[in-house]
């Protein structure tokens with residue numbers, strides 16, 4: 001922390017900064033690009049575990065009692081670990097630790113993050129949190145089965161799987177993750193604010209950076225609530241305090257708690273939990289804006305509006321949390337307040353959606369793999385956003401809460417949509433990261449099977465929810481109101497899920513094969529304007545820019561500007577050499 | 589710091605001037621990276637303490653047993669009648685004083701007075717140490733009187749729980765601050781910053797953290813001892 005003259009500010013003397021040994025270069029690396037890849041690979045690895053867990057849940061739901069190794073206890077463990085891993089350890093880590101690390105310095109024209117050493121520590125702490133989390137599968141009693149929301153009292157009382165060790169490891173792992181995120185997040189925010197290259201005003205930054213930037217701020221302000229609730233729950237568990245625990249009889253025994261408030265936990269959790277959904281959504285919003293603009297050869301529609309919408313959504317996301325608690329018991333006026341704020345958030349969100357669609361309007365659309373994923377995102381996101389409007393209204397939410405309708409809502413909006421963007425982004429930047437081209441045909445197959453397959457999974461879930469199929473049930477039990485066909489639908493969903501999971505092999509084959517024997521990539525294969533495509537080397541070397549930092553003269557979206565020979569003008573082209581596009585860095 | 593590469597010479601005024609200033613190239617704030625980062629960290633830390641304090645208010649209101657009377661619990665007698673809140677008054681005074689010495693250290697840093705900076709930082713750290721020691725004394729006293737995180741003889745169990753948790757968390761911040769201060773102070777003494785362009789910015793960054801920890805204490809003091 002002591003000296004702030006890090007390499008991001010040095011124009012020259014790069015050479016002796018290049019670490020030589022393998023270990024320094026790829027393991028204890030302080031290079032933001034290597035750290036990004038470390039984050040990315042670790043996140044995808046745990047994501048695959050979470051995918052496996054979801055398949056086991058689907059097997060039980062589709063074909064109840066066919067599989068001996070799935071019992072109610074393990075089912076709850078699968079549910080919990082699946083949710084937590086996907087939300088925190090995969091998506092948060094991948095978007096901010098992965099894409100944030102890779103893109104922020106490159107797109108802002110910096111040599112690295114402002115504090116590379118802390119950035120490295122961030123990755124290692126993240127890895128530690130992952131190891132602690134995964135260890136909970138192997139301790140006596142196994143992982144916790146409290147549900148990803150970890151609601152007390154049940155989370156720490158006997159009867160819930162993993163009360164012995166699982167919940168302890170979960171809480172500790174979350175605390176370590178928060179430390180890791182904070183070290184990284186401080187770097188991302190400071191780099192964006194203070195270390196951009198000359199000419200790169202905030203209003204010239206690509207929307208990818210904006211999305212990641214705002215999401216990181218949300219993280220820095222929302223994770224504290226999770227940290228505090230984790231600490232308080234650890235106290236309740238280990239010291240017998242009663243923050244969250246009311247006087248209660250657990251399996252006929254009095255565990256000795258008195259006077260705590262379980263609702264307090266819910267408030268703290270969702271004060272973190274709702275911003276968290278936008279921590280995942282905002283980077284996806286930003287990245288998808290760039291993908292659409294590049295592959296439609298058009299400037300993003302309403303850049304300024306897009307930036308302000310990101311900021312507005314970020315701000316509003318802190319005042320809607322209790323829409324997750326309509327059924328927990330709340331004063332009706334509070335319900336009214338939170339329903340109103342929730343519906344207001346739909347306004348900036350809708351603005352973004354309109355602008356994406358208008359960006360495509362009359363564009364010169366190249367349906368390459370990243371573009372397919374970006375357009376797929378618009379579909380799934382509109383879909384999930386609309387169901388959010390249903391759930392945001394108290395009276396409509398009452399019957400739908402804790403049914404499969406909610407599961408469908410958040411998987412469309414927070415599962416499928418960001419994952420489509422993740423894939424799109426990986427295909428889009430793959431040529432820069434590896435220097436090789438991926439296989440277009442395989443990529444297209446991967447897109448169509450994933451896109452249609454996920455619809456086959458989640459569309460029927462809305463219908464199941466309307467019928468009243470409850471969420472988080474191991475088996476339906478005494479639910480006579482459900483028709484036989486609900487089970488048939490469940491079986492169909494399971495088959496689609498297995499299919500979608502299997503098609504992901506195409507992605508990994510494509511990545512690994514292309515990395516080894518793909519065609520050598522052009523430094524700027526998509527004719528994009530942003531700085532990361534203008535590095536002297538592909539993949540960029542340590543320090544990114546060679547001897548001189550880039551100088552920016554225009555915004556990131558000068559595509560198809562009339563009167564210029566190419567259909568794109570890189571951000572570094574000065575106004576003398578090309579017509580000024582619609583530059584929003586200039587006050588107009 | 590940077591000549592305008594903006595293709596404009598018009599500087600807007602009023603509200604759009606403010607937003608223009610923030611969005612200028614290279615830096616949004618005219619401060620070193622470390623300082624910007626410390627501010628952002630403190631903002632995040634503010635949310636942690638706010639969550640703790642709001643949670644404390646909530647459990648206090650929800651508790652089913654009566655809340656202990658702070659002026660009785662936190663009284664100390666020196667032979668005669670117990671004096672309410674005396675220890676805590678001294679502790680608060682010490683911490684506020686340490687903010688004063690810290691501010692002087694920052695000032696001396698800017699004047700490049702190496703030795704004075706060192707001694708003032710050292711004094712700040714020592715005041716911090718005495719604060720933590722008195723806190724340890726207070727904890728010991730309460731523990732001897734039977735206050736535990738899970739129960740206490742004076743009333744609601746949540747009293748001990750939130751007291752130990754929140755003052756403990758704050759005490760940890762002070763302890764970390766003391767270590768941080770000492771590390772930087774000894775670097776100042778050894779001439780580490782003198783050799784690096786005589787730049788004592790780091791003293792101010794340390795100071796930011798220290799003042800923050802002080803400020804948080806004022807809130808904890810108000811909510812635990814005066815409410």
Ligand code: HEM
Pocket residue numbers: 149277278280281323324342343345346349384385386387388389390391392393397400401402406409410413414
């Ligand atoms: C117009 C926008 C949105 C509205 C009005 C909305 C509304 C809601 C409401 C009211 C619930 C609670 C349902 C219940 O438990 O009964 C909910 C759940 C959820 N939403 Fe949204 N939402 C919106 C957008 C999003 C976005 C963008 C994401 C993520 C990227 C998201 C992720 C989630 C998740 C993960 C849950 C379930 C949490 C759980 O109970 O485990 N939502 N949403």
Ligand SMILES: [Cu+2]
Pocket residue numbers: 273274277320321323324
């Ligand atoms: Cu929400």
